Amino acid sequence: MNILGIDTSCDDTAAAIVGNGTQVLSNIVSNQIEIHKKYGGIVPELASRRHMEMIWPVVDEALNASGTKLADLHGIAVCHGPGLIGSLLIGCSFAKAICYSKGIPFLAVNHLEGHIFSVFLEDPKPSFPFIALIVSGGHTCLYRVDGFGAYRELGRTRDDAAGEAYDKVSKLLGLGYPGGPLIEKIAEGGNPKAIEFPRAYLPDSFDFSFSGLKTAVSNFVKHNELGVTGKNASEITHHALLNDIAASFQASVIDVLVRKTEWAIKNEGIKRVVATGGVAANRELRKRMKEMGDERGAEVFIPTPSFCTDNAAMIAAAGYNHLRAGNIAGLDLNPQAYMPL
Ligand code: KG4
Ligand code: ZN
Helix, strand or coil: CCEEEEEECEEEEEEEEECCEEEEEEEEEEEEEHHHHHCCCHHHHHEEEEEHHHHHHHHHHHHHHHHHCCCHHEEEEEEECCCCCCHHHHHHHHHHHHHHCCCCCCEEEEHHHHHHHHHHHHCCCCCCEEEEEECCCCCEEEEEEECEEEEEEEEECCCCCCCHHHHHHHHHCCCCCCCHHHHHHCCCCCCCCCCCCCCCCCCCCEEEEHHHHHHHHHCCCCCCHCCCCCCCCHHHHHCCHHHHHHHHHHHHHHHHHHHHHHHHHHHHCEEEEEECHHHHHHHHHHHHHHHHHHHCCCCCCCCCHHHCCCCCCCHHHHHHHHHCCCCCCCCCCCCCCCCCC
């Protein structure tokens, strides 16, 4: 069964064709970094306009790259939330129009459910139940996943998402957008123990909080009069203090993510963990998660980085499960900016 997946929830226009929920026949992502980077973050109106320009070329490319025609599709899965409402509308309206005209099932997928299902696009695949850490620009949450449609939230961020903290600290250091890969790069040359930034463990809770860390980095930068704004990442790569700030910030984020995931494993008595979402593309986080898994005797599954960051293959994978469950959405379905899983 071939499913076309579409995701336009944020600033990536993504389309993919996935066979039987697991075989990625094509996976196309058109990012908007060039459009938003001069603003240091995503401008929602510009994002929707770009989605409108790109949706058909990206879908067309996904079809061509997989050797599939619209007539070969068994359904179209689209992310209908959470996300930027103007952006979501483009993907949803486009998917509905094709489903209506071709008479094929319209499948609505929650973006977080998509992130969870990214782990089934590769081998080895986890069996249920597992603990899922979703760590991205919009979300940082822990779920217990007992099967398709059986998700229990254990905790979530009370303020900033981890990726959002990376993006804000990157802006503060004058590195640019998106911050995650830029901070990761300059952190490589730094000492993660150089600066003792706070770690909000929030005992007795699986919730997260990253806004205090962001403020601590901001205060440190002001205190040390690091007027680096305007320089680009390559110019300041050798600036030792910046490397140390990036490495120490990253260590603080990763310590909390890994420790709290470890608590969740222990508390739920489940020795299987999935980490996904854009921040799970981070090499240090991947390494530390695997080390924690080894220590605890837990299996750790982290998708290839291109399946961790936003993509439509994960939406098609989840959509396949909706189709099998007979969960077909009506064409009157509207996207929603806020949507619990
Ligand atoms: O999952 P994603 O592509 O989109 C959302 O659903 O938000 O995640 C994007 C986030 C951004 O905040 C970006 O800075 C972060 O993931 N990110 C990273 C890395 N690559 C992307 N954070 C840390 N290290 C990375 N290598
Ligand atoms: Zn995402």
